[in-house]
Amino acid sequence: MSGREFTVSILGSDCNNEPIAMPMEMTFHDKNLYNKILSYDTKKENNEIAIAIDNEDIFQSVVSIAKRSFLALGARDYGRIDIIMDENDCPYFLEANLVPGMIQRQNDMDSGYFSRACCINNHITYRETVQEIAEIAFNRIDNMRR
Numbered sequence: 475m476s477g478r479e480f481t482v483s484i485l486g487s488d489c490n491n492e493p494i495a496m497p498m499e500m501t502f503h504d505k506n507l508y509n510k511i512l513s514y515d516t517k518k519e520n521n522e523i524a525i526a527i528d529n530e531d532i533f534q535s536v537v538s539i540a541k542r543s544f545l546a547l548g549a550r551d552y553g554r555i556d557i558i559m560d561e562n563d564c565p566y567f568l569e570a571n572l573v574p575g576m577i578q579r580q581n582d583m584d585s586g587y588f589s590r591a592c593c594i595n596n597h598i599t600y601r602e603t604v605q606e607i608a609e610i611a612f613n614r615i616d617n618m619r620r
Contacts, residue, residue, distance in 0.1 A: 477558050477559050477560045478499060479499070479500045479556065479557070479558055479559075479568070480497055480498065480499050480500065480527070480536045480557040480558075481497070481498060481500055481524075481554055481555070481556050481587050482495050482496065482537065482540035482554065482555045482556075482557065482591065483496045483497075483552070483553075483574070483587070483588045483589075483591035483595075484496070484540060484544045484549070484552060484553050484554065485551075485552050485606060485607065485610060486551065486552070486610045493541055493544055494596075495537040495540050495541050496591040496592055496595035496596060497527055497533060497537055497540065497557075497595070498524045498525060498526060498527065498587075498594050498595070499524070499525050499526075500522050500523070500524060500587075501522070501523045501525060502522045502523060524587070524591070524594060525594075526594050526595070531563075532559070532563060536557055536559075536565055539557055539565045539566075539567060540555040540557060543555050543567050543570060549572050551607060551610050551611045551614065552588070552607045553570060553571060553572040553573075553574065554572075554574040554591075555567070555569075555571075556568040556569045556571065574587065574588040575587070576588060576589060578600050585600050589603040589604075592606075
């Protein structure tokens with residue numbers, strides 16, 4: 475299936491809190507107009523472009539399917555859900571990455587997808603993102619001990 479691609483970073487999930495979902499659309503420039511797949515080479519060469527989702531209906535549909543997928547998989551603490559959208563703006567689960575890469579680069583907007591989505595949606599740095607993940611995990615462990 476070809477179509478628009480989205481990735482949604484998700485923070486937290488326990489019995490008391492709903493996960494926080496931070497989506498972004500992934501796009502890229504390719505000379506081949508028929509190549510509409512975000513390929514390994516595009517990712518490796520860091521040629522993809524991450525953009526905020528400005529359409530509220532698309533934002534909500536992408537967030538909804540990502541949260542439901544994350545919870546259905548029993549995921550916790552953090553993860554990334556990838557979604558593809560068809561020409562009718564219908565989103566489909568593409569894959570879950572429950573241990574997403576956390577590549578850090580000088581510019582937070584060039585770092586890995588997970589922290590990039592946190593930066594786009596919540597304006598938090600790579601360092602703040604890592605700290606938030608650690609705090610969520612520590613809080614979950616503390617709650618389990620009680």
